[in-house]
Amino acid sequence: MRLIVIGTSRQRQAIRERLESSPPDVVAEFNSMAEARVAGVAADALLLPPPAEAVDDDEPLPERLTPREIEVLELVAEGQPNRAIAARLGISDQTVKFHLASITGKLGAANRTDAVRRGVRAGLITL
Numbered sequence: 001m002r003l004i005v006i007g008t009s010r011q012r013q014a015i016r017e018r019l020e021s022s023p024p025d026v027v028a029e030f031n032s033m034a035e036a037r038v039a040g041v042a043a044d045a046l047l048l049p050p051p052a053e054a055v056d057d058d059e060p061l062p063e064r065l066t067p068r069e070i071e072v073l074e075l076v077a078e079g080q081p082n083r084a085i086a087a088r089l090g091i092s093d094q095t096v097k098f099h100l101a102s103i104t105g106k107l108g109a110a111n112r113t114d115a116v117r118r119g120v121r122a123g124l125i126t127l
Contacts, residue, residue, distance in 0.1 A: 018044075063106040065124060072099040074125050077116045 005012045027043055030036040036046070065073065068089075075085045082096045089096075100112060107122070109115035119125045 065103060065106060065119075069099050069103050069106075070119075070124055072096060073103055073115060073119050076100070076112050077119070077125055077127055 005015050007015065024047075028036070028039060028041040030039065071089060072085060075088060080088070082093050082100075086093045086096045100115070103109070103119075104111065104115045107115050107118040109118050116125070120127060
């Protein structure tokens with residue numbers, strides 16, 4: 001399995017050392033991030049499937065988007081930048097980023113463009 005490690009140099013080194021000293025221990029498995037959050041199982045990291053494998057376009061979505069996430073996705077589909085989305089919805093830039101991260105995760109999308117494509121295919125939004 002190939003992994004990408006993200007963090008400061010010191011954090012990445014600590015992760016590499018922990019991986020080398022002991023194999024990972026799977027402490028739980030869930031069908032969605034929502035289930036994992038509710039369970040509250042203590043873990044050092046989460047392992048998600050690669051975006052290309054996360055959601056087959058012919059399969060139902062593993063998690064439903066909230067009404068607010070659909071609003072954000074519609075505005076992304078219109079080509080609006082995060083600041084414009086934030087102003088239009090009366091939320092902060094950071095909240096827009098949070099919603100986009102949640103949307104891409106739920107849809108198994110690689111980026112915002114892929115999220116729009118997947119949202120259209122799933123019938124969540126129209127262009």
